Amino acid sequence: MAILNITYDGMSVDYTRPIDERLTDADVRRIAVEVIRSGELRGLHVAGLTESAFTHYVVDRLRTAGGGMHIYLRPKVPFGGR
Amino acid sequence: MKLREVCFLIGAEDTVLWSDASSDPIALPDARTRWERIWGLRERIVEIAHTHPLGGAYFSAEDESTMLALDSALGRRLRYSVVAPDGMIVRIPTAQGCSEGPPELRPWWADLILLASGVIPEHVSSSKEEG
Numbered sequence: 452m453a454i455l456n457i458t459y460d461g462m463s464v465d466y467t468r469p470i471d472e473r474l475t476d477a478d479v480r481r482i483a484v485e486v487i488r489s490g491e492l493r494g495l496h497v498a499g500l501t502e503s504a505f506t507h508y509v510v511d512r513l514r515t516a517g518g519g520m521h522i523y524l525r526p527k528v529p530f531g532g533r
Numbered sequence: 534m535k536l537r538e539v540c541f542l543i544g545a546e547d548t549v550l551w552s553d554a555s556s557d558p559i560a561l562p563d564a565r566t567r568w569e570r571i572w573g574l575r576e577r578i579v580e581i582a583h584t585h586p587l588g589g590a591y592f593s594a595e596d597e598s599t600m601l602a603l604d605s606a607l608g609r610r611l612r613y614s615v616v617a618p619d620g621m622i623v624r625i626p627t628a629q630g631c632s633e634g635p636p637e638l639r640p641w642w643a644d645l646i647l648l649a650s651g652v653i654p655e656h657v658s659s660s661k662e663e664g
Binding site for chain 2: 458459460461462463504506507508509511525526527528529530531532
């Protein structure tokens with residue numbers, strides 16, 4: 452299981468319920484939309500959040516020192532003239 | 534110097550707060566480190582600038598989607614700019630949306646970010662030839 456952290460609207464919040472660490476990136480984005488819509492994420496409640504809110508976000512999966520996993524949903528930050 | 538894209542995080546009074554670079558002249562790939570610095574400096578960042586050493590002064594499709602993602606994550610709209618050999622463009626948030634165009638006053642760091650990208654600004658190379 453893993454802890455999901457979502458950064459949105461100036462806040463970075465851990466979801467209190469552990470999630471399956473094998474979830475796909477698309478699943479993580481979908482769950483993020485659902486928990487923000489439902490108000491399950493402390494301090495972040497946007498009832499009308501669009502399905503595409505996290506389209507341009509990436510998922511980082513980092514192992515913790517204790518062997519657990521932290522999954523971070525954060526904005527992508529590449530730039531480029533390509 | 535080899536051409537490469539460079540990113541500056543700019544604070545109040547045109548202070549360069551942080552920078553990083555790629556090894557590619559047409560891309561600055563995603564990096565968690567860059568995001569961590571942006572998040573850590575979020576209260577102080579006024580503008581995010583990057584270069585197009587081989588391109589023009591415009592926002593690419595990649596730039597547009599990154600700016601959208603950053604503004605939604607930070608909960609506020611930042612000022613963004615692209616510095617290229619042929620000029621500079623800046624996007625400034627306004628109450629109506631945003632304004633976009635060359636800066637009224639070219640910031641001091643524009644030449645620095647070009648030099649860091651391996652580009653010698655035109656007026657610098659002219660001065661060198663004159664000297």
